[in-house]
Amino acid sequence: EGPSFDKAGVMWLLRLQSGEIMKVTYGGECTVVTKGISFPGGSRFDKDGKLIVTSRTGLLSYDTTTGAVTTIRQYYGTQVFRGLNDVIVDKAGGIYFTEPNGSNLYRPVGRVFYLPPSRQGELSLIGDTFAFPNGLVLSPDESILYVGEYSLNRTAAIPLDRPGVVSVARTPYVFAYMKGGVGPDGM
Numbered sequence: 001e002g003p004s005f006d007k008a009g010v011m012w013l014l015r016l017q018s019g020e021i022m023k024v025t026y027g028g029e030c031t032v033v034t035k036g037i038s039f040p041g042g043s044r045f046d047k048d049g050k051l052i053v054t055s056r057t058g059l060l061s062y063d064t065t066t067g068a069v070t071t072i073r074q075y076y077g078t079q080v081f082r083g084l085n086d087v088i089v090d091k092a093g094g095i096y097f098t099e100p101n102g103s104n105l106y107r108p109v110g111r112v113f114y115l116p117p118s119r120q121g122e123l124s125l126i127g128d129t130f131a132f133p134n135g136l137v138l139s140p141d142e143s144i145l146y147v148g149e150y151s152l153n154r155t156a157a158i159p160l161d162r163p164g165v166v167s168v169a170r171t172p173y174v175f176a177y178m179k180g181g182v183g184p185d186g187m
Contacts, residue, residue: 002043002086002186004051006064012051014040021053021062034067042086042136042186047093047117054084054097059115073115076123086148086186088136093117094163096126096145098133105131105151112136112147114164124164127172130156135187146175148184153177155184 001014011024019037024030039056046052051062058074058081072095074081083101090096095115103110110130113123126145135148135155145158154177159170166172178184 001041002053004043004045006045006051007049012043012064014043014053016041021051023064033064034062034069037069039083041084042097044087044089046089046095052087052089052095054087056083056101057081059084059087059095059097072119073123076111076113076125085134086136088138090138090142090163092163095119096136096138096164098130098136098147100130100132100134100150103130103132103151108151110149112145112158116164126158126164126166132183135184137187146187148187150183150185153180153183155187 001016004012013022016039020032021034022030023033037055040053042054043051053060053062059072061070061072085098085100087097094117097113099111108129108131110133111128112126112133115123131149131151133147134150137146147156155175157175158172159167161167
């Protein structure tokens, strides 16, 4: 899950079931660098070179130099996260991430959040009616957030006015429908 490359080109991977973060060198050597993360699902590097990781228990930061795992967020307001899955970091260092657990085709209660670069204050709720949001990516100019909805077999496009703020002047729309039995899983 969640392959990401650091500035040196080293690949970092997650093992969902075993809770591991792994590192793959140019020579193909794969090593487990940490264990014990509850269902790590997505990862991206931030501007400081920290690996941002989504997990069942919250949004985490992994320091690839020291091996330290730090919890960034575990709550939305007073609610404990139900289980996070995918993540993308914008150019300013803000973090978009998905919370699909508990949602499906018949119960579209998946959420997408934005945490500003300061990582202080409240999270912005991008939306809370996604059918298992499973994948995120920004357009090159970061004016559109694309959200993969696994249970609806589609990708939604969410226009943004600025980081973490859904546009009131532009309408969200379905960017693409997929064929087959299951929808997008990561982007």
